Amino acid sequence: MKKILFAASEAVPFIKTGGLADVVGSLPKYFDKEKYDVRVMLPKYMCMKEEWKEKLSYHTHFYMDLNWRKQYVGILELEYDGITFYFIDNEYYFNGFAPYGDMYADIEKFAFFSKAVLSALPVIGFRPDIIHCHDWQAGLIPVYLDNFRYGDEYYRGIKTIMTIHNLKFQGTWDTKRVRDITGLPQYYFAPDKLEAYKDANYLKGGIVYADRITTVSNSYAEEIKTPFYGEKLEGLMNARSNCLSGIVNGIDYEDYDPATDTHIEKNYTCDSFRREKIKNKIALQKELNLEQDHHIIMLGIVSRLTDQKGFDLIAYVMDELCQDAVQIVALGTGDEKYENMFRHFAWKYPGKVSANIYYSEALSHKIYASCDAFLMPSLFEPCGLSQLMSLRYGTVPIVRETGGLKDTVEPYNEYEKTGTGFSFMNYNAHEMLATIRYAERIYYDKKRDWNKIVERGMNQDFSWKNSAKQYEELYDGI
Template sequence: MEKILFVASESVPFIKTGGLADVVGSLPKYFDKEKYDVRVMLPKYMCMKDEWKEKLTYCTHFYMDLNWRTQYVGILELEYDGITFYFIDNEYYFNGFAPYGDMYSDIEKFAFFSKAVLSALPLIDFRPDILHCHDWQSGLVPVYLDNFRYGNEFYRGIKTIMTIHNLKFQGTWDTKRVMDITGLPRYYFAPDKLEAYKDANYLKGGIVYADRITTVSSSYAEEIKTPFYGEKLDGLMNARANSLSGIVNGIDYEDYDPADDPHIEKNYTVDNFRKEKVKNKTALQKELGLEADHRVMMIGVVSRLTDQKGFDLISYVMDELCQDAVQLVVLGTGEEQYENMFRHYAWKYSDKVSANIFYSEPMSHKVYASCDAFLMPSLFEPCGLSQLMSLRYGTVPIVRETGGLKDTVEPYNEFEKTGTGFSFMNYNAHEMLGTVRYAERIYYDKKRDWNKIVERGMQKDFSWKNSAKQYEELYESILC
């Protein structure tokens, strides 16, 4: 049986700040249990909910050198949904009200975490064949592993995969300080290893030393080889192109299922959505104080409100969009300028725009189930999960053709009667508005075609089953 250990900084249901947690928490359940023993290792954050902290059982502890300091490392474990989760405990590093703080303390925190993961392996009676590392927080694991191999037979032959969920976040800090923090020899801080533009770069270290690199969609794997998307690492991505591949994320089809979702007003399936889905819309209109009219097209947005997600485009044409026969429901928090922009338009067009500047899981389900279309005009999108949830709930995505959005949303073709959504190519506000208006036209004038788009979207399978199969093939190719 192949043994795989996921190493990550967050995972549902224990701690979540973004899509990374969904991947780490959901994907391990979908591997073939007879062939793979997949476990997960995380930090034990003080800010985890007590209901989880109380369930952890003590495994062992030891003391570890982190260059000139000696630090306590506790290991706790918990079985959840048939998967063993290990938690690395150290209150000095993992205290605070959030998993991440300022960059300097995070750099030391995740150097400690990466070394502790490897140091813990001989003590937990689990020697993985593959360490599957996620994002910069575990970028030093392949580097430390290379260092540990000298003179220690236990670590020889362990393979590593580095999965990049978002290349923008790399974990960079002053080289001299990182040498002091990590205790790694000077040899590792050369421009062909950890050093990038005079700083030490955790993610770069992981990419250089991992046996394979994956990203969360095939298009993003291609895009990051170009200067625009490559975040200054495009040269390295091209150099490692033979080891780089993209596997689209999935979503948990049990959590996101319109047929028995407890959060929504009226459950529905691909067979009866024509009658039942609209009942969610009218319920949400009443709840949010929008004009109650089941015929009007409702467009949803559930997102972090940041530049990356294309909100400068929406901001630019918001007044024009509000002249159309549409309602806009926004859910999320983020940059102040966008939070205030949506608040302003919710005040100016109170019967058309609802700005919910907070995040709530039940409310997000209501938005996916109630809206007719879902707007996601990202500047870049490694994978994106919201468009997959929209398709699952029969809410037609309107997206920009980038990264995972391009890979998962097939643009509607009115002549061939194909497609699961609408898309535009250039990062341009009026091109986006033109695409939204084209979708409006189909919605109002060609209702039968619109329902067929919905139906095709709901029939697509973006569950983790597909992704897990592709990861299994990747594991086999490394181990054979």
């Protein structure tokens, strides 16, 4: 029986700011329970919902040195969906209204978390064979583990895997300050270890010291070896490329299932979508005060509204796109300029554009179930989950060929009658517009072909089962 510990800063259903939480919360329950004992360790944030905080049971506590500070470490636990979750408790670090705040505070908070994860192992009676660290917030775990090994037999032989969900976020701060916070010896603050461009870099430390590095799609694993996607770490990614692999994320097929989804107007399956999907569309048009016409193509967008997600392209051609026979439904928050851009077009084209500048789980499900196509023109996309949800709901993705989008959406070929979506290659607004218009043409003029694209998409399997199998192979080979 292999023992695996996931260490991360967020996980559904406890705390979520992005796709990382979906991975850490969903993936553990898909491993073969006979062969793998997978548990998860998270911070206990004050901003977690009361319903979860009430369910946690106290396990133990101890005091730990964080350089010259002595800090309280409480450990609480909860079994959820058959998985044991441990929560590291310290009100000084994990208070506040959100899991992340100012970078200088987060740097100390996650140094504490990384050291606490390792210090907690002997007292919880769970010695993992592998610690699976997620993103920069857990980046110091492999570094501390290396440091612990010198003085303590207990930690020898524990392996680490570092999973990069988005290389853009690295956790960097002034080296002198990080040395003071972490208490790590000067030895670790060299350019071939933690230091990058004069600063200390948590993610880099994790990548240097982990036994294996994974990222969340094959294409992204290749892309990050190049300067455009490498975020100044492409040299390191190339140096460690023999330990680097990509495993595409999945989605929880129980949570995202058009046949049983309680958020949507009308349930449907791959056999019944031709009749039933349209009822969701009409209900959403009614709910959002859009023109009620089920013939018109409806484009959905559910996203953080940021440059990374390609909103500069959308802003550039939005007026032009609104001249077409289309409806656009956007949901999400982010950069003010993009929030206002959608508000402006919703005002300019009432009945055609719906701007929902907030986040709602229920509305996101309705958009996946109601729209005909889903737009995702990202500049870079390590994996992306929205396109997987759209495929599951029979909403045809229109994506840029990058990272996980390239790996999961097969472009439509009208001569061979293959493909599950539409894609364009260059980061160019008019190339995107041409691709949307090509999709419109197929939708309006070749409805039978369109329905076949939907069918192929719904028959894809991007459940966690697939990803879990690949992670199992990785665990076995380490």
